[in-house]
Amino acid sequence: MSDFNGRTILVTGATGGIGGATVRQLVAEGADVIASGRSVSGLEALAAETGARSLPFDLTSEDSIRDALEGVDVFGVVNCGGSGGTIQNPMETDIAVFDKVMSINARGALLVTKYTSASMVRLGVGGSIVNVSSQASLVALNGHMAYGSSKAALDNITRVSALELGPYNIRVNSVNPTVVLTDMSEGYWGREEIAAPFKKAMPLGRWATPEEIAAPIVFLLSDGAAMISGVSLPIDGGYTAQ
Numbered sequence: 001m002s003d004f005n006g007r008t009i010l011v012t013g014a015t016g017g018i019g020g021a022t023v024r025q026l027v028a029e030g031a032d033v034i035a036s037g038r039s040v041s042g043l044e045a046l047a048a049e050t051g052a053r054s055l056p057f058d059l060t061s062e063d064s065i066r067d068a069l070e071g072v073d074v075f076g077v078v079n080c081g082g083s084g085g086t087i088q089n090p091m092e093t094d095i096a097v098f099d100k101v102m103s104i105n106a107r108g109a110l111l112v113t114k115y116t117s118a119s120m121v122r123l124g125v126g127g128s129i130v131n132v133s134s135q136a137s138l139v140a141l142n143g144h145m146a147y148g149s150s151k152a153a154l155d156n157i158t159r160v161s162a163l164e165l166g167p168y169n170i171r172v173n174s175v176n177p178t179v180v181l182t183d184m185s186e187g188y189w190g191r192e193e194i195a196a197p198f199k200k201a202m203p204l205g206r207w208a209t210p211e212e213i214a215a216p217i218v219f220l221l222s223d224g225a226a227m228i229s230g231v232s233l234p235i236d237g238g239y240t241a242q
C-alpha cells in the first residue's frame, strides 16, 4: 500500500509548473490532494484533470489563509506558491518588490505552516512539510537580491519549524531547485546570454523539469524520509557543490 493512502496533502502554487507536477505525482501515489493558488479557473482545470480538491487563497493575506484553512486537517503540506519578483542589484533595489517577494515566499509560507501545523499537532499522527526554496538561497546569484533573501528566510523557517515540530513527529524540509523554465523564470533564465554560462558552470549542464523537482518533494513527504528533517536539499545538477 502507498504511504499516501488516506493522507491529505495541501499543495500551494498548484496552478504553477512545479506545484502542478507535484499534485499530479501525489494523486498518482494515492494521496488526497488539496490544491491551492489564486487562479480559480486554474484550480478548476487541475481538479477536473486530477481529482484534486481546490482551495484558493492569497499568500499575501493572513485573513485569506486563516479563513481558507479553518477546519482543514492535513497530513502534509507543500509550500510551493511563490513569486520571482524583479531582477535587481543592491544599488537599484525597489523596496516594494523586496517587500512583495518576502511577503509571498517567506511570510506566506510561514502563515500556511502556522495554520496547518496547529491542526497537525492536534491530530497527533505526525506529518511532513516541504518548503520549495531555491538554489538562490544557497549561493549569490546576480540580481537575486529580493528572491534569494526570501528563500534564505524560507530555509530558516524550515529549520526552526523542524526544531519545534519534531517532538510531534512532524518533519520539515526545503528543496532548493535550480532553474525550471516556467512562467516565473522564463523571462530571465530563458535568455541565451544568461543561460549558457550558467549551464556551463553546472556539472549536469541543463535545466530541471517540473517532474524532477516534484519527485524529491514526494519522497520527502513519504515515510522513506522518516529520519530526514531540517535539511535544505539542492536539486541543482551539482551547481552549489562547487
Ligand SMILES: NC(=O)c1ccc[n+]([C@@H]2O[C@H](COP(=O)([O-])OP(=O)(O)OC[C@H]3O[C@@H](n4cnc5c(N)ncnc54)[C@H](OP(=O)(O)O)[C@@H]3O)[C@@H](O)[C@H]2O)c1
Pocket (backbone or CB within 6 Å): 012, 013, 014, 015, 016, 017, 018, 019, 036, 037, 038, 039, 040, 042, 057, 058, 059, 060, 079, 080, 081, 082, 083, 084, 104, 132, 133, 134, 135, 176, 177, 178, 179, 180, 181, 182, 183, 184, 185
Ligand atoms: N521555476 C524555477 O526556476 C524555480 C527554481 C527554484 C525554485 N522555484 C520555486 O518553485 C515554486 C513554484 O514556482 P514555479 O516555477 O512553478 O512558478 P509558476 O509556474 O510561476 O507558479 C507560481 C505559483 O505561485 C502561486 N502564487 C503566486 N503568488 C501568489 C499569491 N500571492 N498567493 C497565492 N499563490 C500565489 C501561483 O498561483 P496563481 O497564479 O494561481 O496565483 C502559482 O501557482 C516557487 O516557490 C518558486 O520560487 C522555482
